Amino acid sequence: MSILISADSRIMIQGITGRRGRFHASEMLKAGSQIVGGTSPGKGGDWCDDLHLPVFDTVSDCVDATNADVSLIFVPPHSTADAILEAIDRGVKTIISITGSIPLQDMMIVKSALKNSDSILVGPNSPGVLVPGIAYAGIFPNGIALQGNIGVISRSGTLCYEVVDTLKQEGLGVSTAVGIGDDPVIGIDYLTCLELFEADPHTDQIVLIGGPGGDSELRAATFIMENVTKPVIAYVVGENLPTSILRPFFSRSGSLSLNSLGKKTGALKDAGVLMASKLSDIPAMIKR
Amino acid sequence: MGLEQFMKLPEYKAKSILRNAGIPLPASTLATNAVQVKRIAAEIGYPVVLKAQTLEPGRGRAGGVRIVQNEHEIEKISNQIFKLVLNQHPVQFILVEKALTFSKEYYFAVISDLDVGTPLLRLSEAGGATYLEPESFKNASFVDQPVDINAGLKDFQIRGLMTRLGVDPSLWKQLQLIAHKAFDVYRQYDATLVEINSLVITQLNQLFALDARINVDSQSLFRQESLYDSFDPSYFGWDERQALKFDVDYHSFPGEIGCMVNGMGLAYLTIDQLIGLNMIPAAMIDIHGGATSTSIASSLEMLLLNPRVKVIIINIFGGMTRCDEAADGFLQVLNIGLPKKPIFIRLEGTNDDSGLDLLHKNENLTFFGTTDALVNAAVGWLRGEEQ
Numbered sequence: 001m002s003i004l005i006s007a008d009s010r011i012m013i014q015g016i017t018g019r020r021g022r023f024h025a026s027e028m029l030k031a032g033s034q035i036v037g038g039t040s041p042g043k044g045g046d047w048c049d050d051l052h053l054p055v056f057d058t059v060s061d062c063v064d065a066t067n068a069d070v071s072l073i074f075v076p077p078h079s080t081a082d083a084i085l086e087a088i089d090r091g092v093k094t095i096i097s098i099t100g101s102i103p104l105q106d107m108m109i110v111k112s113a114l115k116n117s118d119s120i121l122v123g124p125n126s127p128g129v130l131v132p133g134i135a136y137a138g139i140f141p142n143g144i145a146l147q148g149n150i151g152v153i154s155r156s157g158t159l160c161y162e163v164v165d166t167l168k169q170e171g172l173g174v175s176t177a178v179g180i181g182d183d184p185v186i187g188i189d190y191l192t193c194l195e196l197f198e199a200d201p202h203t204d205q206i207v208l209i210g211g212p213g214g215d216s217e218l219r220a221a222t223f224i225m226e227n228v229t230k231p232v233i234a235y236v237v238g239e240n241l242p243t244s245i246l247r248p249f250f251s252r253s254g255s256l257s258l259n260s261l262g263k264k265t266g267a268l269k270d271a272g273v274l275m276a277s278k279l280s281d282i283p284a285m286i287k288r
Numbered sequence: 289m290g291l292e293q294f295m296k297l298p299e300y301k302a303k304s305i306l307r308n309a310g311i312p313l314p315a316s317t318l319a320t321n322a323v324q325v326k327r328i329a330a331e332i333g334y335p336v337v338l339k340a341q342t343l344e345p346g347r348g349r350a351g352g353v354r355i356v357q358n359e360h361e362i363e364k365i366s367n368q369i370f371k372l373v374l375n376q377h378p379v380q381f382i383l384v385e386k387a388l389t390f391s392k393e394y395y396f397a398v399i400s401d402l403d404v405g406t407p408l409l410r411l412s413e414a415g416g417a418t419y420l421e422p423e424s425f426k427n428a429s430f431v432d433q434p435v436d437i438n439a440g441l442k443d444f445q446i447r448g449l450m451t452r453l454g455v456d457p458s459l460w461k462q463l464q465l466i467a468h469k470a471f472d473v474y475r476q477y478d479a480t481l482v483e484i485n486s487l488v489i490t491q492l493n494q495l496f497a498l499d500a501r502i503n504v505d506s507q508s509l510f511r512q513e514s515l516y517d518s519f520d521p522s523y524f525g526w527d528e529r530q531a532l533k534f535d536v537d538y539h540s541f542p543g544e545i546g547c548m549v550n551g552m553g554l555a556y557l558t559i560d561q562l563i564g565l566n567m568i569p570a571a572m573i574d575i576h577g578g579a580t581s582t583s584i585a586s587s588l589e590m591l592l593l594n595p596r597v598k599v600i601i602i603n604i605f606g607g608m609t610r611c612d613e614a615a616d617g618f619l620q621v622l623n624i625g626l627p628k629k630p631i632f633i634r635l636e637g638t639n640d641d642s643g644l645d646l647l648h649k650n651e652n653l654t655f656f657g658t659t660d661a662l663v664n665a666a667v668g669w670l671r672g673e674e675q
Contacts, residue, residue, distance in 0.1 A: 020578055020608060027638070078510060098608065100577070103508040104400060105437065105478055111405035112438040127577075127607045139577070139607040141637035156553020157577060161605045161637060162659065182552050185405040211556055214403055238556035241563060248539045249552070278564075279557060280660050 002131040002176040003151070003196040003203075004094060004122065005070055011137050012068035012092075013038035014075055014083045016048055016055060020098075021074035024139050025051055031142060033135040036066035059083075059090045072128065072137050073097040080124060081106035088119045096137055100125025100183050107185040114187065121187025127157035127179035130164070138179070148173015150286065151197035153190055154209035155182050155216075159237060162279060163209055170283035175203040182211070190220035198228050207282060208273070210236035212246050215260045221267035233285050235276040236264045295480075295506050296343050300383050301518040302502040305477065309469045311484070312462075313497045316385035322366035326359060328384040334358050338366060341381035344374035352379065355387055388496055390488035394455075396467065397483040398474040401434060407474060409433045409441070409467065411449040415486030418501065429453065441471040462495045463487075477515065478508030527571070527590055534583040536575050538590070543568035545666055546597035546629075548587050550575050550609040554659070558603050561663040567670070570596045577608035584617030592626040598673065601666045602633040603659055611635050611643030622650055632656060632666040 005011070011028070015021040016038025025035050029051065037054040040046075044057030056062040059071065071087045073080060073096065080099045087095045088110075102110075102124045114121055122129060128138010133147035139157075145164035152167075152174055154160035160179040167174060178193050180186055190208060197203045206228070210217040217236060224232055238246060239262060246261070269275050276282045297305070300318050307313050315332050318341070319325040329336045340352030347353060352372055356362050372379045393415025401408040410419065412430030431452040433445045446467045450460055466487070474482045483501040490496060504515060531538030537555075545562065547569045549555045555574050562569060571594060573587045591600050604614055614635065634656045635643050647653055656662040 023610075024608070077507065098577075101507045103478060103511075104480060104505040105407075105475065105508070108400075108405050108407065108437040112436050125577075139638070141605075141607055141640070144637070154553070156551060156556075157607055158549070158551035158605045159553035159557060161607060162554070162557065165605075165636070166658075184400075184402045209553075211553060216403065219403075237553060237560055241556070241559060245541065245559060245563070245568065249537075249555070278561075278660075280658065 001200055001202040002134065003193065003200050004129045004176065004178060005131060005135060005137050007032075007131075007134045008034070009070045009094075009135060009137065010034055010036045010066060010068045011070045011072055012036055012059070012062050012066060014059065014071055014073045014087065016040055016053065016074075017043055017046070018074055022048060022051070024074070025053065027142060028136060031136055033137060036068050037062050059086045059092065063090050063092065068092065070094045070096065070137055073099055075099060077101045078103070081110050084110050084121060085113055088113050088117045091117070092119060095119055095121045095187075096126060096128050097121065097123035097181070097187075098126060098128060098139055100181065102183055104184060107183065111185060120192070122178065123181035123183070123187060125157070125183040125186075126181035127160055130174070130177040132174050140177075144168070145177060146171070146173035148175060149202060149204040150174050151193075151200065151203040151206045152177035152209070153193040153197075153206070154179050155211050156209065156237070157182065159209050159211075159279065163207060163235075163282060166280055167283055167286070172283055172286055175200065184214075189216050191223045194220060194223055194228055198230060204230060205287060206230055206232045208232055208234040209279070210234060210264055212238040212241070212249070212261060217264040218260055218267050221264070221271040221273065224268070224273060225271035231287060232273045233276060233282055234268050234273045235279050235282060236268070237279070239265050295504050297502045297504060297515070297518055298341050298343065299339065299500065300341055300381065302500045303383075303497075305473055305502060306470070306484070306497060306500050309473050311466050311469045311497050312495065313500075314386040314388050316383050319366075319382050319384055320380065322363040322370065325366040325382055325384050326362050329356065329362055330359065332384060332386045335387040337385045337387045338369055339383040339385060340369050340372055340374075340379040341383055342374050342377060342379055344377055347374065350374055388488065388490055388498065390490050390496070392489045393486035394488075395430070395483075395485045396463070396470065396487050397481065397485070398470050398479070400480045404434060406434045407437055407471070409435060409445065409449060409471070411453050411455075413453065415488070416499070417485055418483060419481060435471070441468060458493060459489065459495060466495060466497070473502070477502065478505045478512055479503060480505050527594070530586055530590055531573070534586045536573055536579065536583055536587050539572045541569045541571065543570045544596060544598045544670060545569050546571045546591035546594060546600045547603070548573045548575060548591060548600070549603045550579065550606060551577060554603050554605060557659055558601065558663060561659060562667065565663070565667045567667050570594060575609070579609055579614075581613045581617035581620065584614050585620040588618055589621045589626065592621065592629060597629065599666050599670050600629055600631045601662060602631060602635070603662055604635050604637070606635075606637030606640065608638070610638050611640040612646065615643035615646040619646060622652060628652060630654070630669060632662055632669070634659065634662045
């Protein structure tokens with residue numbers, strides 16, 4: 001068992017004929033993921049030859065032919081919102097946007113559409129969802145994690161790799177790793193993942209990686225206090241950096257996003273979360 | 289400096305956008321010298337406000353905003369303002385504006401609520417406040433209203449704000465119009481923030497926008513060509529222009545270690561480790577996931593050419609970024625006669641074996657397996673060098 005995707009997930013790729021879509025489709029196939037096809041408007045009817053995957057013009061055509069229930073998005077940022085909306089419109093259950101740096105107001109339009117649908121969105125700017133040894137939907141490096149019982153949630157993709165790799169070095173395995181995405185506006189947040197991990201019988205402990213900006217870690221702390229019984233270990237990167245160093249990174253949003261600086265570690269600790277002061281300390285904090 | 293400034297429109301540009309949208313503003317014109325200031329002031333009529341055009345904070349404290357009552361002192365005051373240098377940026381333009389007398393100030397803004405993912409209207413009695421400094425609302429009442437971007441802004445939402453804040457009904461019609469226009473500007477220009485601070489009531493019970501701020505989303509610039517001219521090129525050094533050209537994030541700091549990473553998380557982690565060792569970087573370049581060998585080559589070139597950079601840290605954990613492509617990028621600039629600097633590198637993830645194969649013979653490079661070891665070694669080298 002796992003969260004968000006499983007061995008049975010039928011994964012399609014929006015942007016399958018692009019350099020990245022094609023490369024990662026091939027990597028995912030190698031890892032055992034069920035990739036069933038994809039879209040590339042104008043190239044419907046073609047085949048991704050070396051991969052033996054059918055290409056369709058629209059998400060609707062692809063779902064009709066393949067019964068895909070997960071869509072992975074690799075199209076360029078300016079057309080990503082349109083791709084997500086197309087997948088929502090066709091009722092694709094799980095949509096994962098690898099593409100990041102989506103125009104802010106495009107994402108607001110997507111968020112509004114998600115509210116009136118049954119689809120869930122992971123990302124944008126997500127590395128995807130990894131179920132080690134079974135399948136993954138995304139861009140995780142091959143063989144990066146061991147199979148196990150630790151659930152991992154991270155905003156940052158690279159830190160998601162970093163933490164599952166660090167766990168692997170110590171012989172510790174992962175049930176599911178989810179990169180929820182590092183764009184200013186994202187689909188599912190920590191709360192949804194925590195809720196799913198709490199209910200997942202194959203997850204015994206949870207590792208949460210936070211970062212500066214926004215207040216989603218504060219909401220996660222409240223949620224953990226009220227709803228999560230499994231042990232949670234967390235690391236908030238950048239929590240101790242001076243604002244003079246951090247501020248330039250927050251230019252894009254031009255908003256309150258540094259308001260919660262320095263408060264996240266305390267809030268998570270108060271919620272009973274074990275706080276790592278370095279990412280590399282995490283394996284030693286896992287209950288064996 | 290850099291991109292964050294790029295996304296703030298200068299005051300005169302923000303005001304011209306709002307004026308064209310139909311929001312009432314006092315008459316104003318831009319001037320580049322004291323003689324022009326005097327001529328414009330005579331046309332507009334005294335008293336006037338002279339406002340230094342700068343994107344730097346602290347304009348008022350530095351004496352960059354002055355009310356002038358008559359023509360006797362205007363050239364002298366203009367020249368004082370033109371002599372100001374704010375955070376190394378000399379003042380080049382003055383906005384000459386009609387000074388209004390007013391009885392009450394409001395604050396009105398269209399904000400981006402990133403946690404929920406909606407636009408948010410804010411109305412407050414904190415006239416000169418700004419959303420960018422939350423404490424500026426501390427002593428004043430304010431009311432917020434989220435707006436569904438697909439449904440658009442509705443009249444009842446604006447009425448709700450006005451009644452909750454107790455705005456006099458004689459102003460409702462004007463404020464409603466201003467709110468709609470400001471929201472339209474927010475949408476049309478892909479703004480992250482449209483702020484009218486302050487919105488004042490004149491003696492004739494008319495609302496005027498005295499000050500305005502528009503910040504624009506950097507990721508939407510591709511469809512905002514009309515704004516290209518309004519960004520101030522004096523804010524860009526060679527590094528920033530290179531970064532824009534090759535679509536990488538570049539941030540400059542006062543240290544001596546040049547860093548290149550492939551994601552925001554690794555950027556924070558690397559800086560975190562440096563700060564833990566009492567070091568700050570000279571530069572942090574985030575090449576993002578899936579960078580091409582060309583943009584990776586240009587990023588390394590920027591670090592090699594930066595005279596402040598004594599040692600380079602490359603921390604790549606590739607998912608979408610392919611390590612073989614990264615290696616190819618490094619090789620493009622390592623052997624073309626650029627300054628030699630020690631490069632401490634961690635290259636892991638997608639296609640790392642073939643990437644490492646390409647690089648392992650290069651004498652400038654030292655390889656590491658973890659962020660901890662990488663950062664420790666680079667800082668150790670720099671400390672050894674300083675002794």
